[in-house]
Amino acid sequence: MAKKDTINALIRRGLDEEIAEKLAEEGLLLGDVRSASKEDLTEYLSDEEAKEVVNKVGKKKKKKKKKKKKKKKKVDDEKLEEIYDDKFEGLDGTAKKIKELSESKGYHMSHSVIKRLSEGIDDHEISEDEYEDLLEMVNERLNNRKIDSKESVGIVGAQSIGEPGTQMTMRTFHHAGVAEIGVTQGLPRMIEIVDARKVPSTPSMEVHLEEEIKGDKEKAKKIASRLEITRLKEIADVEIDIAETCVTIKPDKGRMKKEDIDIGEIAKKLNKKRGIKGEVEREKDAIKISVEEGKFSLLYETVEESKETKIKGLKGVERGVIRKVNDEYVIYTEGSNLEDVLKMDGVDMEKTITNSPTEIYQVLGVEAARKSIIREAKDTLDEQGLEVDIRHIMLVADVMTNEGELNAIGRHGVSGRKTSVLARAAFEITSQHLLRAAILGEEDKLDGVAENVIVGQPITQGTGAVKVKYTNPSKKDD
């Protein structure tokens, strides 16, 4: 049996059946073949065959991978420069001027700095000399805000968010924010963001409309009504007829017109609904669902089921409220379904947003999720009147997203998935982590802080990370 498995495994890796059989006959297993060198194999096979085996099965990939990686990095650097230059292509004269001037002076200014600077300058007339002075000042301020290498940004960030966090009220103010829609705020909301919950306790969307119709209240209302879930009971009277064991549905004409649906559509939806086990018949102004005679419990079930039937709207969106924000109608929703909203006509895909980073991650990807975390956290803190430097929040968002997916901070996320055994053991359930590590023979590179504290070494940050060396003073030039 084992022989057969070996042969199959070898064939799957691209070997001839003949060679595979030969190897298996010698009692070799897949692992043996993989680690065997060409010389080992020539004992059983011809030179050429051994070469083939080593190429196809052997552990040859390491060297090639390294080469590839190096090449990739080079390309990436070039690409980055390209992207950097591309970003300036569309910018107007001022930005270009600033960029050239700052480069000639050897300043390193990021794209966003230059862009914002040029936007600020555009309204004023500035002479050449003033340009230079201005750039010098900006450069100095930029350098002042730079952080030393080896600085413990994580700890500083954690404290800078944690301390204002203690000041946040435990009370949640519902009804704060938008009109009638309450959004979780304060500490509970902060915890929610950092935990990367699947669904926040109050999911909500901000639906913006396309340029042409954003000032049109009627169109906004129409879109809002298409978003909202409408159930049958809201637009129709559902009556029960025990004598004939049937359910009669009489839709309200006014409501139907308002919601823009006709009776045929309702009948279709009822037909599709799985819970309804009767025969759906359309009459002139009503719909009849007849159930098997004598089965009264089924009849009552049918009534309840049909009442709850979704006639229109998006899954999860309970309510939509229209609000005018700077000459523009925006729909705020209770409940969230970003994916379907973006597919709708008349919706501005670029501006429409939900308050759930997880949903944004699923629909738009990690980078968008990162931005969403920053936005939500900043908004929550701002709402409470707490000022936290945006870079602390950005760091949190980076930590949560740097693996390409959304990770929560805490046991199930970042802390529980650290590469270092000792760091994980220091966090929670120490003995289990250590036992597991011992069984698996895990290795700890002692790269992090917690590990080095446990071992009793200087940590790898700040002063502890600096390596000093002797310089011969007589050889110094300056």
Place this chain on the structure above:
Amino acid sequence: MMMNKGYTRFEKARIIGARSLQISMGAPTLLSIDDEKALDPVDIAIKEFEKGVIPITVMREEE
């Protein structure tokens, strides 16, 4: 954070620390300390650092 010779504050602390350890263990000072009132090795090391006479630099990974 404009730094002497471009050292970060961690590097500065480390260099002064290393140098003051040498001084505290009896190494000859590189500056004349006749007119100094204090004989604290750390003070002396700081003065030496400011003058740029300490024969110690930092190894950096990048650059």
